[in-house]
C-alpha cells in the first residue's frame with residue numbers, strides 16, 4: 894500500500910468540536926472542579942487548546958487525575974483551593 898502523508902497529517906490535527914474552525918494546539922489550561930461542596934481551581938493543566946476559540950481539551954488520564962484530586966480535597970474538607978497541576 895502506498896504511503897498517504899495527507900491522511901497522516903489530518904489524523905494528528907484535531908478540529909475543535911465547539912467552533913468547528915480551529916485546530917487544537919498543545920498548551921495549558923486552568924480547570925475549575927466542583928465536587929461535594931468543594932471548589933478546586935487547578936492551574937497549568939496540560940491541555941489541547943483551540944487556536945480559534947480557545948476551547949480547552951484535557952485528555953482522559955489528566956481528567957481522571959483531576960477528579961481524584963478533587964475527591965481528595967473534598968474528603969479533606971477543603972472548600973475553595975487554587976493549586977498548580979502536579980504531573981503523575
Ligand SMILES: [Zn+2]
Nearest residue numbers: 909912943946
Ligand atoms: Zn474552537
